[in-house]
Amino acid sequence: MSTLRDVISAHTDLTSNSAAHLQRLVAEWQLLADLSFADFLLWGAVKDRPGRFVCLAQVRPTTGPTAYEEDQVGRILEGEDAKHLSVAYTEGRIFREGDPVWRGDVAARHEAIPVRRRDRREVIAVAARDTNLSDTRSPSHLELNYLKTADYLVQMLTDGGFPPPLLPGEPTTAPRIGDGxxxxxxxxxxxxxxxxxxxxxxxxxxxxxxxxxxxxxxxxxxxxxxxxxxxxxxxxxxxxxxxxxxxxxxxxxxxxxxxxxxxxxxxxxxxxxxxxxxxITEVRRLDRELVTKDATIREIHHRVKNNLQTVAALLRLQARRVGSPQARLSLEESVRRVASIALVHETLSQSSDESVGFDQIVDRVASMAVEVSVAESKVTLRREGTFGVLPSEYATPLVMVVNELIQNAVEHAYPPGQDGEVVIGVERDGDRFRVTVSDHGKGLPDGFRIADSTRLGLQIVHTLVTGELRGTIDMRPRAEGGTEAVVEFALQ
Structure with a gap:
């Protein structure tokens, strides 16, 4: 469906200021329709075709029956059908005379109201107030007051006093007629x-x-x-x-x-x-409850992050005390895994919802991997593409997967002292992700399959990708040399 500005541009020669005035009118005119118990249709003069009018916008009342079951936007009127519009447009007055018009078995009273801007006297459009006459009972006290108020606003519409001017920063939500x-x-x-x-x-x-x-x-x-x-x-x-x-x-x-x-x-x-x-008492009460809930959740993430950092510190102390190199290596790997999860909770503790900007987490994980590898090999890491924002239930397993793949490439792709590069690539198409971690190193052993690997890190990767992320993982040689790990998954 075309926007109001699109319809104005396609059919009329209205200026941008006049179009902006009509947009403000359409934003406010539910008020007119509800007070009038009538449909309001906005008509514009078709450029280069005198006497022809196109329906630019339409609003139905929530307080009474509509005169139109079908949308009227884009409809063209001319000749006798557009007489009331022509009078309002050319003479600049409200047209109320004329017999009811029948559409099928529905009779409607048509009024045409010239629309002017505050700063100009010429008519820029015509607002038609079309009232369904199927309900002919005597109006109630409430309805009479609504109609009187509507007549005031309709007169202001012809004077340029309605809609009210746009106030900077003013919210779009407002009380409706039925509210009070x-x-x-x-x-x-x-x-x-x-x-x-x-x-x-x-x-x-x-x-x-x-x-x-x-x-x-x-x-x-x-x-x-x-x-x-x-x-x-x-x-x-x-x-x-x-x-x-x-x-x-x-x-x-x-x-x-x-x-x-x-x-x-x-x-x-x-x-x-x-x-x-x-x-809006209940609305504000729920808002306060949500604020309290959000603050509580952020505090929980903050405390989880602190606890994980404490666990990582204890593991680091233990690693320094053990004599076995293999045990020390295992403890240091555990420290990195715990620290990567702590990064997610740290980010969530600063977020207003249960989602995180994942790029900064990946960059910090990559920095930690480089710091650990500096003494053994001169490896640099680079990210291509962007992850964007991810829900927390995906961020935690994904950061562990990326961390393990980066660590695996840093430790095993290049011999000690050799320069090298590890590239983290991401392609996102809506909710579908393709994440690659690639290097130009020595490649994989013959017959390698990640599902059969005995390395704890790769076992963790395979389990998290197929289980938590409900995706696929493939590690394969690159044609130009080196290894490429490809993870594909979709947000559910």
């Missing part, structure tokens, strides 16, 4: 509060009804922190004065309510403000 709506007059007194809005305020300690109460002063009195209350009241007053304040979270009596205030200024005249509220 309060309409206040230009004097700051509540004219209407929906049942959900009343419930949200009562959770913050309000008793009685909201109607005819000064919402700014009432909201000021709710938080235990006077500064927070004053800030909330200031934002409501700012909306009454025609400003567009940022969203505000209010905490009172153990409840958390997200508030958004919008000015109502049809025709440029002050008509009050629209205050949307949403009870």
């Amino acid at each position: 709506l309060v309409r206040i007059g230009s004097d700051g007194l509540v004219r209407y509060a929906s049942p959900n809005a009343l419930s949200a305020y009562r959770r913050m300690g309000v008793t009685g009804h909201l109607r005819d109460r000064d919402l700014a002063e009432l909201t000021r009195s709710l938080p235990a922190n006077p500064d927070a209350g004053a800030d909330a009241a200031r934002r409501i007053a700012d909306a009454l004065a025609g400003g567009t304040p940022r969203r505000k979270e209010i905490e009172a009596k153990g409840a958390t309510v997200l508030m958004r205030a919008l000015p109502l200024r049809p025709g440029g005249k002050a008509a009050g403000a629209l205050v949307l509220v949403r009870d």
Whole structure:
């Protein structure tokens, strides 16, 4: 499906600033559709084809039946079908006359609303408000207030006062109509509060009804922190004065309510403000639990890392005391294995989730292998490609596999004192990995098979690859000399 900008570019000659204005409108217009109980369709004039209009975007109401079962984006209207759009576009006024239009067995009332920018007077597009007329009952008190508020915003749409300007850093989440709506007059007194809005305020300690109460002063009195209350009241007053304040979270009596205030200024005249509220108490409680859980998990990884480093230090001390060279070598290999696992837990202790940037871990493992090998052979290590981010359940076995393969190449590929290079290559295609550890050394013995190897390190590699990683491993001679170990696996 094409984006709004793609449709605008393909069919219209709108400027980038006008396109940006329409994008902000589409980001906000669910509010219009829900208040109007109607579909909103955004129509643009087709370039070089006077009288033709293309549907740029569409939104259906969540508060009532839709007038269109099928998507209308990309649909072209012209002639008599586009009469209401042409009037709004050329005359710059809201078109409300005309009989209902039937589509199948659904009758819809069509209104066409000219869309202007704040800084320009010419019409840049037309918003059609199409109402399904299948439900002809008398509207309730709530519905009448919704429709009145919608008419204010529709008039602001023609004046360029809606959508509100984009505020840097403002989150895209906002209270919806169904969460709670309060309409206040230009004097700051509540004219209407929906049942959900009343419930949200009562959770913050309000008793009685909201109607005819000064919402700014009432909201000021709710938080235990006077500064927070004053800030909330200031934002409501700012909306009454025609400003567009940022969203505000209010905490009172153990409840958390997200508030958004919008000015109502049809025709440029002050008509009050629209205050949307949403009870997010449970959302914030879960957020706090997640933060606590994340901190606990990071602390566990930190302690595991410390314990593994202690184990490695004890093994290192023991290696220095044993007289048998073979026993010392075995203990030193164990130190390296424990240290490689500790690296994963150290990285996880600094991460906000159970995933790690694996490149830095591999680079540190490679550095440790080079430090150990310096006295015996002058081997350098190089990484080609990037692993990216891996889940922790894959990072731990993979770091041990890579560590063993690097160590095997460093120790056995080149004779003592000979210069050489070990290359760690990685190819990633989505969730599939191909990891190679290659050298230009003396190669493998005739008839070598990793599954039959008696070396502990290679047995560990084979077990981890086929078991933990559920992948495959192959060690084979390279055509240009040396050895190549190839590990292939996929994230499940």
